[in-house]
Amino acid sequence: DFLKGLPSYNQTNFTRFHSDSGVKTTSRRPQVYLPTTDHPSEQVITTEKTNILLRYLHQQWDRKNAHKKRDTSRANLDDDDDSGDLTPPKKVPRLGQMEEGNST
Structure with missing residues (x-):
């Protein structure tokens, strides 16, 4: 009786x-x-x-900033070509900080 009025029993459908x-x-x-x-x-x-x-975002960031990295590396190579030495410059301590440290 419950399934009697369902559309699946009507052949015209x-x-x-x-x-x-x-x-x-x-x-x-x-x-x-x-x-x-x-x-x-x-x-x-x-x-x-x-x-x-995160991996996808890092890849996108690397692709976006790849040209900036190339530009800075080219600029560094241009500066190094003038000196003829390809080693990076050595760090030199600031003189102002050395004097302040010795005075106290």
């Missing part, structure tokens, strides 16, 4: 349905992946510890 005009299904077997190279069995799958969102 399915007058436009034609089973043969729909998508035809084929009985072919699905394609199977066949590897062309033999991978070593001792491969270990590991997960990265960094979050995928």
